[in-house]
Amino acid sequence: MDTTLQPRDLAEALDLRAAHPEALPLAGGTDLMVEINFDRRRPERIMDLTRLEELATLERDGDDLVIGAGVTHTRLVDSLGALAPGLAIAARTVGSPQIRNRGTIGGNVATASPAGDALPPLVAAGAHVELASATGARSVPIGAFMTGPKRTTLAPDELITAVRLPAARGPQQFAKVGPRNAMVIAVCSFALTLDAEARTVGAAIGSAAPTVVRATAAEEFLTGVLDEGDLWERRTPIGDAAAARFGELVGAAAQPIDDVRGSAAYRRHALAVLGRRTLGWCWEELAA
Numbered sequence: 394m395d396t397t398l399q400p401r402d403l404a405e406a407l408d409l410r411a412a413h414p415e416a417l418p419l420a421g422g423t424d425l426m427v428e429i430n431f432d433r434r435r436p437e438r439i440m441d442l443t444r445l446e447e448l449a450t451l452e453r454d455g456d457d458l459v460i461g462a463g464v465t466h467t468r469l470v471d472s473l474g475a476l477a478p479g480l481a482i483a484a485r486t487v488g489s490p491q492i493r494n495r496g497t498i499g500g501n502v503a504t505a506s507p508a509g510d511a512l513p514p515l516v517a518a519g520a521h522v523e524l525a526s527a528t529g530a531r532s533v534p535i536g537a538f539m540t541g542p543k544r545t546t547l548a549p550d551e552l553i554t555a556v557r558l559p560a561a562r563g564p565q566q567f568a569k570v571g572p573r574n575a576m577v578i579a580v581c582s583f584a585l586t587l588d589a590e591a592r593t594v595g596a597a598i599g600s601a602a603p604t605v606v607r608a609t610a611a612e613e614f615l616t617g618v619l620d621e622g623d624l625w626e627r628r629t630p631i632g633d634a635a636a637a638r639f640g641e642l643v644g645a646a647a648q649p650i651d652d653v654r655g656s657a658a659y660r661r662h663a664l665a666v667l668g669r670r671t672l673g674w675c676w677e678e679l680a681a
Contacts, residue, residue: 398440403447403525406552409440411527414549416440420448420463421495423488424504448499448554458560459523462499462553466511469498477558479514479565479584486510486569489576499553505539508600512539513584514567516605517595520558526550532557539604563589564678566671569599570663572654580655583643583667587675592616592625596668601647601660611642611668628680636669643668 398416400406409416416438419425428434442448448463451472458476460469469477469484470493487493487501487510501511502522515535522538524531524547535556538545547553567584571577579600586595594615596608618635619625644665649657 396438398438399444400440400442401444403445403552403554406440406442406445407525407527407550410552411550413438413440418442418503418552420497420500421465423492423496424500424506442552450555453560454557456559457557460498460556460558462502462555463497464499466493466496466498466501469511476560477514477518477565478561479517479567479586480511480558482565483510483514483567483582483584486567492576498556502535502538502556503545503547503553505541505543505545505604507542507602507604508579508582509605510567510569510579510582510599512605513582513597513599514565514586515556515558516597516607517584517586518558518561518565519595520556522553523555523557524548524551525554526552530554536605536607542603559588561586562591563587564675566674568667568671570655570667578654581647581649581660581663581667583664583671585668585671585675587679589625589679592620594619596643596646598643598647598664601649601664603648606646606648608643608646608668611639611646614642615639615672630680631672631676636672639672640665640667640669 398409417436419439420442448461450461451464466484466487473481501509520535521532565586569579569582581601582599584597594612596612599605644661649660651657
């Protein structure tokens with residue numbers, strides 16, 4: 394019995410996925426190999442996706458970016474500084490250079506860890522996850538794709554083929570709190586997207602709820618402030634009170650727990666600070 398499946402293209406991979414739904418997909422291996430090394434998983438079969446050129450594409454499709462599931466964090470940093478700056482900033486915080494060279498955006502999405510660094514920027518930007526099987530394809534909003542800690546709606550015969558998100562039309566930021574600057578799992582994280590053309594706000598919280606969640610009350614509050622003061626056009630400063638209230642609403646949107654990395658109260662406080670700071674950075678960029 395072959396324990397490693399090595400498809401040469403996507404069509405073959407989908408056929409093998411249908412025939413062997415128990416086979417675990419392997420791209421960068423930065424999550425899967427940790428679980429194997431710690432004896433948390435012992436898969437009967439592994440499907441090696443590294444030969445699939447279809448998953449390594451990164452292209453513009455009209456107003457959208459389509460990022461193949463096999464695109465590494467290093468490529469996100471190198472290629473998306475202007476097109477998806479929030480995602481590029483988040484990718485830069487992932488692990489070490491070696492991890493960024495191996496780890497893929499598809500793996501980050503598939504793992505669906507609340508602490509996955511790429512996930513808050515994707516949620517804030519309104520990304521969709523593109524899925525395929527031997528019988529068809531579908532696109533799922535990333536917020537609906539993640540159903541719980543490390544749980545998704547991925548069917549046994551499906552593979553993640555790409556992530557689709559709008560190209561940035563305004564400033565984006567990502568920030569996280571951890572005990573050190575590098576190679577750290579976030580105690581909490583936050584992503585903010587300001588779409589200056591659509592006049593919308595996207596705000597998403599990581600590592601402070603069972604999944605990455607949107608801070609919808611904070612989004613609605615900030616949208617109201619910007620609309621009421623015509624600040625999208627005037628680009629004058631947002632008042633300190635409004636910025637502080639935005640941060641408070643970000644913290645209130647979290648559903649944190651106490652664990653070894655931080656208390657629930659600390660996470661709420663830290664998120665309020667991150668919300669206020671990222672808003673300041675985004676608005677400074679927009680007003681420049």
